[in-house]
């Protein structure tokens with residue numbers, strides 16, 4: 001990433017890219033989608049060729065008028081036929097080359113933008129945790145969808161037209177000067193004010209479209225939050241408040257869109273006005289010149305055609321430049337994703353691959369603070385022996401999940417080092433880390449699909465037999481047999497056809513099949529029925545056997561079964577030891593234990 005782009009990156013936020021000029025944005029955009037550049041010279045040549053036919057028309061009109069109809073010896077049909085034939089060839093060449101220009105542009109833009117989408121999408125994964133929050137997710141989606149669409153519209157239509165227009169303006173200018181340098185100068189002088197207006201308005205229109213793209217992101221953010229949180233919204237009967245928020249976002253977008261369009265209309269209508277005035281001025285000056293005999297009738301007619309060939313693309317270009325500003329605004333937002341430094345970088349090929357086998361975990365003076373917040377973990381020193389089962393307990397907000405996220409490198413420490421088998425976590429390549437360390441989150445995300453596919457999510461190459469074996473070894477085969485379609489049962493979106501306890505069972509099976517050496521479990525807090533509790537406990541026993549496992553324990557049974565319990569309080573380790581010893585000690589853990597026992601008795 002360039003130093004400039006680095007400068008665009010907000011700390012732990014997405015780069016907006018607004019500091020980039022239009023030109024820089026276009027260059028960076030094309031750099032990210034190299035396909036857009038591929039064969040561009042051929043496309044441009046074809047675009048020029050397609051305008052040649054159009055420019056031929058005024059020339060043919062002049063020749064037919066002066067040498068054919070007004071020929072000194074009376075109308076000459078031979079000349080008329082020849083020039084009509086030339087015009088026909090010109091029209092066919094124009095049509096054919098325009099066809100190929102279109103096809104080539106469609107192909108390169110679709111391929112180039114698909115590359116851009118994929119790059120942005122892959123990078124979103126690297127931005128995990130800190131840069132993403134629910135609000136931004138909607139905005140992120142808009143960056144890879146609707147923002148890329150605006151670029152696509154411009155690259156396919158605007159880009160093509162801009163190329164053809166520039167070629168047409170250049171050829172028309174050359175011909176105008178050939179026919180009459182004076183009239184050519186008049187046309188250009190008439191257009192100078194328009195060029196000044198366009199230049200001035202580019203910045204204004206650009207800023208207006210940047211606002212529109214941001215509003216689209218906000219709107220999608222508000223809508224996606226309402227969809228994801230639909231249950232909570234209904235449960236608390238806050239539909240009105242949610243609707244108000246969405247209404248406000250839609251209204252803000254409407255206003256921004258109208259604002260941007262109103263500004264672009266200024267440039268467009270100025271173009272129309274200047275074009276009309278130019279034709280009138282050319283007509284007056286041209287008639288005077290013709291009356292003086294320095295211009296033939298054919299040349300005047302040809303010139304009027306040329307003025308049209310000149311003004312029409314200029315007018316169109318004002319519109320396209322507005323479209324370009326919209327696309328540039330979209331491009332900036334997509335580039336913003338790609339140029340935002342990943343929270344956690346993969347050392348990739350420079351990284352270490354850990355050999356398989358039970359893992360020793362070490363925290364050396366680890367401290368952590370979330371962006372903008374105070375320290376959450378302080379100076380954690382901890383060594384966990386291979387194959388041991390450790391339970392981390394502590395009050396809510398004490399820092400347990402943060403510890404788990406650091407251990408699995410979903411985030412990097414603010415200070416100190418986490419090591420696996422003595423190797424700094426930051427130097428282990430992701431492919432090795434992800435295959436050896438698995439985090440089972442509280443709410444294991446299930447995808448809309450079958451139970452089978454959800455279990456082999458982390459190891460898609462696993463066969464059905466492997467999955468069945470996993471279920472047997474975890475003691476879950478009987479449970480699967482009770483489901484209507486067994487492994488083929490559809491779990492529904494986010495696994496909503498399963499109960500919370502069943503979803504946890506799937507998460508454990510998934511982790512078992514992935515066969516990690518270090519297992520980090522963020523135990524679910526949701527209560528489950530006694531039979532599922534037994535199943536979970538048995539599955540957990542099998543899953544953790546022979547591996548190093550660290551469980552953020554919310555259940556007494558998990559803490560009791562652990563070899564060692566580590567107690568976290570306000571971001572520090574305050575006690576550690578076996579369950580029975582800690583209960584006897586009468587400290588933080590024994591109080592926690594008392595409340596657990598009381599809770600269980602109450603149930």
Ligand SMILES: Nc1ncnc2c1ncn2[C@@H]1O[C@H](COP(=O)(O)OP(=O)(O)OP(=O)(O)O)[C@@H](O)[C@H]1O
Nearest residue numbers: 370371373376394395396397398399400401402403
């Ligand atoms: N993404 C975040 N941004 C800012 N602060 C956060 C973030 N996540 C957690 N925190 C804060 O860090 C502290 C520790 O949170 P953590 O989730 O590690 O606690 P926990 O012990 O796992 O709690 P629980 O048992 O409720 O899951 C809390 O004060 C929390 O408010």
